[in-house]
Amino acid sequence: AQSVSQHNHHVILSEAASLELGCNYSYGGTVNLFWYVQYPGQHLQLLLKYFSGDPLVKGIKGFEAEFIKSKFSFNLRKPSVQWSDTAEYFCAVTFPYGNNRLAFGKGNQVVVIP
Amino acid sequence: GAVVSQHPSWVICKSGTSVKIECRSLDFQATTMFWYRQFPKQSLMLMATSNEGSKATYEQGVEKDKFLINHASLTLSTLTVTSAHPEDSSFYICSARDHGIQYFGPGTRLLVL
Numbered sequence: 600a601q602s603v604s605q606h607n608h609h610v611i612l613s614e615a616a617s618l619e620l621g622c623n624y625s626y627g628g629t630v631n632l633f634w635y636v637q638y639p640g641q642h643l644q645l646l647l648k649y650f651s652g653d654p655l656v657k658g659i660k661g662f663e664a665e666f667i668k669s670k671f672s673f674n675l676r677k678p679s680v681q682w683s684d685t686a687e688y689f690c691a692v693t694f695p696y697g698n699n700r701l702a703f704g705k706g707n708q709v710v711v712i713p
Numbered sequence: 714g715a716v717v718s719q720h721p722s723w724v725i726c727k728s729g730t731s732v733k734i735e736c737r738s739l740d741f742q743a744t745t746m747f748w749y750r751q752f753p754k755q756s757l758m759l760m761a762t763s764n765e766g767s768k769a770t771y772e773q774g775v776e777k778d779k780f781l782i783n784h785a786s787l788t789l790s791t792l793t794v795t796s797a798h799p800e801d802s803s804f805y806i807c808s809a810r811d812h813g814i815q816y817f818g819p820g821t822r823l824l825v826l
Contacts, residue, residue, distance in 0.1 A: 631813060642806070643757075643817035650813065689756060693813070700747060701808075701815050703756045 601626045603692050605704035613712050614682055620675040620707045622690030632673040633691040633701070634664055643689070649673065660684070682713045715741045715811045719818035726797055727826055733793045734821045736807030742787035743809035748780070751804045751820070763790045797825040 604623045612618060624630060634646040647658025654666040664675045673690060690704040716739040726732050736746055744765045749757040761782050762770040769782035779801075781793040790809075794801055806820040 633814075635817075642819040643808075645814060645816070648814060691815075699810075699813070700759060700762055705756045708754075 601692075601694050601702065603690055603702050603704040605690050605707055608705060608707060610707055610709045611712065612680060612709075615679050616711075618675075618677045618680045618684070618709065620688055620690075620709070622673045622675065622704055624671050624673070624692045624702075626671070626692070626694055629695060631693040631699075632664075632666060633693075634658065634662070634673075634675050635689045635691060636686050637689065637706075638686045646675070646688070680709075680711050682711050685709060685711045715739075715809070715814075715816045717807065717809050717816045717818040719807055719821050721821060722819060723822040723824075725824045725826065728798055729796055731793055731795045732797055732823060733791055734805055734807075734823075736790045736792070736809070736818055738788045738809040738811070738816075741809070741811045743790075743811060744787060745810045746784060746790040747808040747810070747815065748782060748790075748792050749806045749808065751806055757806060760792075794823065797823070799825045801825050 602625050606621050632649040635643045636646045637643050646662050647656050649656050649666045657663045662677050666673050688707045691701045693699045718737045720735045746763040748760045751757050759772050760775045763782045763784040765784045765787050771777045784790040802825045804820050804822050807818045808815045
C-alpha cells in the first residue's frame with residue numbers, strides 16, 4: 600500500500616542550526632506533496648506544497664523543500680532555525696485515487712533550544 | 714489562505730450523550746471535507762470523507778453509525794458522536810479542500826466522562 604515515511608521523530612537542535620527533515624513516499628505515479636506545521640496549541644498550517652514545475656519550492660518562514668522524483672523524496676529544509684520553529688512537522692501526499700485524500704507521515708517533533 | 718473554523722473548540726460530556734461538532738469553510742466553498750482524529754503525539758488518522766449532498770465515505774474500522782457525518786451545504790459539515798463513551802475522548806480535526814489544498818480547522822477536544 601502507498602505510504603508516507605518520516606524518520607527521526609524527535610529532533611532537538613540549537614538556534615541558528617540548519618534543519619533537514621526527510622520525507623519519502625511509496626508510489627510510482629504522479630503525486631502532490633505538502634509539508635504542514637503544527638505549532639504548540641495551534642492547528643495545522645500549510646508550510647509549502649509541490650504540484651508541478653520547479654522541484655525546489657519555497658514556503659513561509661524561510662522553509663524550502665526539494666522534490667526528487669527518482670528518490671521519491673520531498674525533504675524539508677531551513678538553513679537557520681529559530682526558537683519559534685519549535686513545532687511538529689508533517690509531510691503529506693495526495694495520491695491520484697481515493698478522492699485525492701491526504702496521506703500523512705507520522706510527523707517530526709522539532710525542538711529548538713534558545 | 715483559506716480559513717476553516719470548528720465549533721466548539723472543546724466539549725465535556727457524560728457517557729451516553731451525543732455531541733455535534735461543526736466545521737465551516739469561511740471564505741470558500743468546499744464540496745469535500747475530511748474528518749480526522751488525532752491521538753496524543755501521533756499523526757492524524759482519517760475517519761471519513763464528507764461529500765456535499767451525498768453520503769460520507771468512512772475509513773476501514775470507523776463505525777458510521779457512531780460517527781454521523783452530514784455535509785448539507787458547501788460550507789458546513791457536521792460530525793455527531795453518538796452515545797459517546799470515554800474511549801471516544803480525542804482531538805477531532807476537520808479539513809476542507811480548496812483547489813487541491815487541504816486547510817485544517819483548529820480542532821475540537823472531546824472529553825467523555
